Amino acid sequence: TQLLEQSPQFLSIQEGENLTVYCNSSSVFSSLQWYRQEPGEGPVLLVTVVTGGEVKKLKRLTFQFGDARKDSSLHITAAQPGDTGLYLCAGGSVSGKLIFGQGTTLQVKP
C-alpha cells in the first residue's frame, strides 16, 4: 500500500516568515500534485511535478520533486495571511488514483 507522510500537520507562523512542508514515501510516484484548500471549498491545484529532481516556482512558492520521485517539498517565502489554508500533497499511483498526504493546516498571522 502506497502511503504519503505529510509534515507538519499544523503550522502557525507570523507574516513574513518562511516555511517548508514535506511529503515523504517509501514508494515511487508517477507524479506529485500540490493543492491548496480553503474552508468550505474544493482543493485548487497549485502544481504538478512529474520528473525526478524537478523544481517549479509559483511566485513565492517553490515545489520540488525528489530525485527518486518518492518525496516532495513545498517552500513558501515571506508568507502572507492570504497563504492561510490547508495544503495537500497527492501522489499519482499505478492504479490511477491519487494517494493523499494527511494535509498541512497553515495559519499566517498578520
Place this chain on the structure above:
Amino acid sequence: GAVVSQHPSWVICKSGTSVKIECRSLDFQATTMFWYRQFPKQSLMLMATSNEGSKATYEQGVEKDKFLINHASLTLSTLTVTSAHPEDSSFYICSARRDGATDTQYFGPGTRLTVL
C-alpha cells in the same frame, strides 16, 4: 481550462430521504471521475472511482448500494446518497481527470450534506 462544477453546493435533507449530487467537467472530457468525502480539518478520503459507461469501483468499506454512482456521459457523474442518515452528513467532493493527460485531478467546489 479544467473547471469542474458541483451541484448543489449545500443540501439539507431529512433522515431516510435520498440526495443526488452532480459533478460536471465544464471544459474538458473526463472518462474518469472520483468521489471523495472529507471530514473537518482532515484530508480527502476516496469513496469511489467513476468510469463513463461502466460500473463504479468502490473503495473498501464504502457501501455501493448506499452511495450510487452513475457516469452517463464524458462530462457528468452523479452520486446519490440513498436513505440518508445523520452519519452521512459530510463534505462530498468530486474530481475529474482530463482524458489523455497525467494523473492530475481537478476538483469541484464540494457539496455540504446535512442530514437531520
